[in-house]
Amino acid sequence: MITRQEALAHIGSVPAIQETETLPLEECVGRILAEDVAARLTHPPAAMSAMDGYAVRFAEALSNGPLALIGEAAAGTPFDGIVAPGQCVRVFTGSVIPRGCDHVIIQEDVRRQDTTVWINVPQVSPRNIRQAGVDFHAGQVLLEAGARIRPAHLSICAAANHAYMIVYRRPRVALLTNGDELKPPGSDLQPGQIISSNEYALKALIRDWGAEAINLGTARDDPSDIRRRVEDAGNPDVFVPIGGASVGDHDHMKDVFGHLGFDPIFTKIAIKPGKPTWHSRRDHQYVLGLPGNPASALVCAHLFLRPLTNALQGQPADAQWMQASLVASLPANGAREAFLRGTLAHTKNEAPSITPASNQDSSLLTPFIETNFLIHRPSDAPPLAAGDLVEGVWLA
Secondary structure: OEOHHHHHHHHHOOOOOOOEEEEEHHHOOOOEEOOOEEOOOOEOOOOEEOOOEEEEOHHHHOOOOOEEEEEEEEOOEOOOOEOOOOEEEEEOOOOEOOEOOOEEEEHHHEEEEOOEEEEOOOOOOOOOEEOOOOOEOOOOEEEOOOOEOOHHHHHHHHHOOOOEEEEEOOOEEEEEEEOOOEEOOOOOOOOOOEEOOHHHHHHHHHHHOOOEEEEEEEEOOOHHHHHHHHHOOOOOOEEEEEOOOOOOOOOOHHHHHHHOOOEEEEOOEOEEOOOOOEEEEEOOEEEEEEOOOHHHHHHHHHHHHHHHHHHHOOOOOOOEEEEEEEOOOEOOOOOOEEEEEEEEEOOOOOOOEEEEOOOOOOOOOHHHHOOOEEEEEOOOOOOEOOOOEEEEEEOO
């Protein structure tokens, strides 16, 4: 067995995918940018009014005399002319500031009668104008290659006059469950049969982590069926076999992948739950085998599959470690490093607190209804009392 840190070192050394594709903005959220995005224009392109009101020379705003209203600048239709002393132009939020003006008096500060405007409130300084380029200038790099694209980035790139972005191809992750006893949801079960459930959460997590999830279905406990599904899978970047990795007479996953040319990198990890997690490689294809027990599969997906998909996208492991105080005591830990399911709570003006799940059995899914935190217990860790601090991974 190798340690968790050793396993992550192997996984983190996987080279990032270099293939790119050009996508419309609305398809880019969650993708990894392959090239810098530089602004194609200046934003705003000219001085713009930040308020509804009247554009003037600020010197005129300090006098008590009336102003002559000489026109209007609607958003998208600039005023064609120069504003002279004693004059003003009606403007609106987003209007181009007329030539000669350096101040906008908000409409609540004036009294207007036909084409004459009186200022009712003293004006302190020039304001209410957004200067050209206050947001960004043409040629300015707005997003650097390697950034994971968030929703706000789409509006920034659109404002910079980009309709498309060049992004890296998403990793393709193929899930393969295994077991004669597994049946799809909705089945009428016979004695000894159970519902196959692991792949549903894993598919959703893989998509959340920026990869493409492919479901290869459930293979029988038959090497030829496993092999056929792997060979018919196309060309995924990662195979994730679930189960079939122990030493029983019906556990064939490792052998099949070995016969297909995948070289083992590690076969067990000194961790609980998740000891049977394994990793192999064939050229630029990888296998990350997860245990069949539901809790083990989900915990190890967060700890090892997420770092693998991130590495393929050129991203760091991105585990969000943090500290919290225990609500309940914990017994001493054994020789294997452990991750316990728990519920993290944030209370106003107090440090985060963590409540361990009452039952940590690796076959149970119900603790994940509330689980949002994995409590880290080092090997041979002593018992802890309520109120003690623990570290762990926040499952954001």
